[in-house]
Amino acid sequence: MNNKFEFDLKDLRNKIDNIDEKIFNLINERLKIVENIGIIKNKNNISCYVSKREEFILNKLNKKYNKYISYFTISSVIKKIMYESYIKEIYCNNNISNNNNSIKIIFIGGKGKMGSIFKNLFIKYNYNVSEINSKDWENKEEKLLNSNLVFICSPISKLNFVLENIYKYITSECILLDISSIKEKSINKMLNIHSGPVLGLHPMFGPNIRSITKQIIIYSNGRYPEKYKWILNQFKLWGVFIYNLDSNKHDNYMLHIQSLRYINLFMLGSFIMNKNLNIKEIFKISPPIYKIYLSILCKFFSGDINLYLDIIYSSNKSLNLFDEYINYTKNIYNIFSSNKKRNNIINIFENIKSWLNKKNIKELSDINDTLSEEIIINNF
Amino acid sequence: MNNKFEFDLKDLRNKIDNIDEKIFNLINERLKIVENIGIIKNKNNISCYVSKREEFILNKLNKKYNKYISYFTISSVIKKIMYESYIKEIYCNNNISNNNNSIKIIFIGGKGKMGSIFKNLFIKYNYNVSEINSKDWENKEEKLLNSNLVFICSPISKLNFVLENIYKYITSECILLDISSIKEKSINKMLNIHSGPVLGLHPMFGPNIRSITKQIIIYSNGRYPEKYKWILNQFKLWGVFIYNLDSNKHDNYMLHIQSLRYINLFMLGSFIMNKNLNIKEIFKISPPIYKIYLSILCKFFSGDINLYLDIIYSSNKSLNLFDEYINYTKNIYNIFSSNKKRNNIINIFENIKSWLNKKNIKELSDINDTLSEEIIINNF
Incomplete structure (x- = not known):
């Protein structure tokens, strides 16, 4: 009996291995055609990435296969293949005019x-x-x-x-x-x-x-x-x-995207070090979202502190913003630490939620599900 | 001339469309075989996910195709297909014993x-x-x-x-x-x-x-x-x-994974709301890592505040940790705000960096590259 099922399993797995090989032969074949497309596009000033063509391919495949394969898998598999194709188009093209x-x-x-x-x-x-x-x-x-x-x-x-x-x-x-x-x-x-x-x-x-x-x-x-x-x-x-x-608007955005984020990560990283948390173990048992959080932190500390400091100190506005943020956190702490204020917290939360909803950020929070699945699929 | 190149491009694109269809037919064929594997596995108490089998498939494909296709694409395409297969195995199996x-x-x-x-x-x-x-x-x-x-x-x-x-x-x-x-x-x-x-x-x-x-x-x-x-x-x-x-260790980890993270996101979200930042525009122009940051924030505010508060208030340790963190941020601010202390900051940074390196977190920061590419590929 045991031998029978092992035999059946092996047989089915061989079939799967054959299919996988066929799939990758086809991807390889696709990439060769893509190189020729790259040559034509380059001669005629067409971008390697044509959004309408990408949409066309994705919609066509989805229409045909969504009964059998989830949209998530259809879209992520074909997008990966297309991305590899763009790389081939621009980096492997040896036929560029002078x-x-x-x-x-x-x-x-x-x-x-x-x-x-x-x-x-x-x-x-x-x-x-x-x-x-x-x-x-x-x-x-x-x-x-x-x-x-x-x-x-x-x-x-x-x-x-x-x-x-x-x-x-x-x-x-x-x-x-x-x-x-x-x-x-x-x-x-x-x-x-x-x-x-x-x-x-x-x-x-x-x-x-x-x-x-x-x-x-x-x-x-x-x-x-x-x-x-x-x-x-x-x-x-x-x-x-x-x-x-505009350069001024750019720099104002970067106060948040860069300066405040850098200082925040610096704070969090040094706080965790002082607590001597076992990062490896925490990482292993954490939900995807916290794994992402930790990986952003670790990436930050693999970077160049001098570059970060040049950016932070390039304007007084960075430290002012940071100062404002620190004072702000004290207010938040006061609200949280007073037991009677649970309703206040709920109100603030709901205000932020509806402010965000007005900004139409549903798709933005959906990105998490995609990234979380990526963490899971990769066994990170 | 123009007609000629358009004709060539169309011809090559048709070839690609045919290949894509063949690829997805094969994936579909694979998933049908997988259902049979699911039945065998269920009868014989084998997990739907067998790590060695996954490694075997990935290594075999990589050995054969890494001359032509990047490891990143090989691994992410086959992992997506395998993940879809696991779903089929456990959710579509209609042949489960009583x-x-x-x-x-x-x-x-x-x-x-x-x-x-x-x-x-x-x-x-x-x-x-x-x-x-x-x-x-x-x-x-x-x-x-x-x-x-x-x-x-x-x-x-x-x-x-x-x-x-x-x-x-x-x-x-x-x-x-x-x-x-x-x-x-x-x-x-x-x-x-x-x-x-x-x-x-x-x-x-x-x-x-x-x-x-x-x-x-x-x-x-x-x-x-x-x-x-x-x-x-x-x-x-x-x-x-x-x-x-152990439940005690679990709860201690969760102080960081849940409580401190929730309060932090709460602070950051309300700070951004008070600044009335144009989140949509910032998202559009941001690097992947900040997009991830914003999406974690927006996901948090799409959640249930009562659940968050139950967790935060389930132990006094949450607020103590938060208080400690707030005081800590003041110290960090003092270091940053004193111009003469640039070297102090660099020293702290390097300490954290080497502490993290001792913990062997290189792979952890590498995750960022994978997630960032995911953001890019998906046009998020």
């Missing part, structure tokens, strides 16, 4: 991880790329001669130094661009020192991305936007989502 | 979302399931007669009421089990009122899960563990990861 070769781009700080992401793409797409590193400042004059774009990837703290060393050698036609996290100061510095086109970018991603496609880049206009339109177009062809924000 | 029918289970609070998850599974697996709801307390004596397990899914605040109403009608052989979030108090209550087997469970998942497979359930022993071993075994057969924690 039209870009007439555009001379100088990277400063292009050896860093973030800089490399940009530099390597511009090289791949046959731009005339060279770079100036901390070690070859003496050749800068020669390198900067006739450059069309100076692409600065250095940390904010070094921007002044970089600008003062290069501004004499670029023409007023040359585009000056930086990717630092604070935009008002950096754009103003560039505008002051240079009379030509100025553009501020802030990539909303870290150095570990596998592809630039579908990533977000915020841009703040400096001067003569029509002269650097081609750069933004190039990003669009790579499938990047670009958003325009 | 052996379980002799075990009589009474659900209390089984109409709630969390209760339903458990109740429906026990029904599906042919246990003799009935339930007592708030509306039929008058029939409780009859229903509880000869029950083998009373499975309590009511909120913590109602546990006393439930226990006092049922204890007279169950035998000393009956297992008493609850799933509330705080274990020490609830287990002690059950031990006091009942002389038989007592088990405390805490499911580490919310009500929106698609499947119980691979989810975590913490259990704290109450009395006579050998008598309820079959329940834990049943969970294992459904692919649940069960972890044993």
Whole structure:
């Protein structure tokens, strides 16, 4: 009897292994076709990511298979395959025209991880790329001669130094661009020192991305936007989502997205260390949402404190906001610590809830279910 | 010329559409085989999730395809398909033996979302399931007669009421089990009122899960563990990861995982509301990690404040920990606000970093890259 069931199980599992192999052969076949699509798209200035095409594929598959396979699985499997396809399209394309070769781009700080992401793409797409590193400042004059774009990837703290060393050698036609996290100061510095086109970018991603496609880049206009339109177009062809924000508004948002978040994580991390919590064990037994919480914390502490501090101290507003937040927490504590105020807490909670609902954030809280399932599926 | 390239693109896209259809036909075929595997496994007490089999499949595919397809895509595509398979195995299996029918289970609070998850599974697996709801307390004596397990899914605040109403009608052989979030108090209550087997469970998942497979359930022993071993075994057969924690240790961990997190999110949410930040716009332009942060916040406020408060107020330790945390934040603020202390901050940061590294949390921070890519791929 036991032998019988083991035999049956083995037989069925062999069938499954064959099917899995067929599936991955097909994915492989798909990726080969995609490379040809990449060539056509590149020749005809079509973005590697076409949202309508993605929707079309997803809807078609869902219509046909949702009786048998859940929407969640259909959409996540095909989206993964499509994402791999975008990577193939832009990174494996060896058939790119030489039209870009007439555009001379100088990277400063292009050896860093973030800089490399940009530099390597511009090289791949046959731009005339060279770079100036901390070690070859003496050749800068020669390198900067006739450059069309100076692409600065250095940390904010070094921007002044970089600008003062290069501004004499670029023409007023040359585009000056930086990717630092604070935009008002950096754009103003560039505008002051240079009379030509100025553009501020802030990539909303870290150095570990596998592809630039579908990533977000915020841009703040400096001067003569029509002269650097081609750069933004190039990003669009790579499938990047670009958003325009005024540098002041950008920096105000970043007070929350960066400064307050950094300080918060710093507080929480040091508090947990002082409590000497057994993070590994807590992680193992935690619900997905707390695992995400802990992983954000650990990611933060694997980063560069100097970069965080440069951002926090780039404006007085960071510490003011932090101060305000600390005072605020005391008020919250007072409400919580008074037993009679349970109804007050409930009222505040319901106010926040309805404020959020007015903002239409249902989809936003739904993201949790997707991420939580990701944690579960991956055995994290 | 234009017509030519459009024609070529259309042709290649048709080829891709055909491949995609073949892929999903194969997935569908796989799921049908899986149903048969489910039947065999159920008859022979094998878990729907077999970690070695999952590793085997993943390694085999990776070995064969990693030259052409990234590990990330191979693993996430096959894991999604396997997860769908586990769901099929345990939820679509219509061929379950009636052996379980002799075990009589009474659900209390089984109409709630969390209760339903458990109740429906026990029904599906042919246990003799009935339930007592708030509306039929008058029939409780009859229903509880000869029950083998009373499975309590009511909120913590109602546990006393439930226990006092049922204890007279169950035998000393009956297992008493609850799933509330705080274990020490609830287990002690059950031990006091009942002389038989007592088990405390805490499911580490919310009500929106698609499947119980691979989810975590913490259990704290109450009395006579050998008598309820079959329940834990049943969970294992459904692919649940069960972890044993002493109720006191469990509650101490939950101070951080639940109480401190809830109060923190409450603070942050009300702070953001008072600032009247444009959450939708911020979400749109944010990096994945901040999107995750915001989505955790919004999920929290879509929850039940009474449940949160029951948990927070279930022990004085919550508010003490919160008080400690508030005082701690002041110290951190003082360090940050003094300009001369940049080196102090760097030192603390590096201490935390190396403390975390000693704990071997590299993999933990890597999770972020996976989740961030998920955000990107899904256009969240």
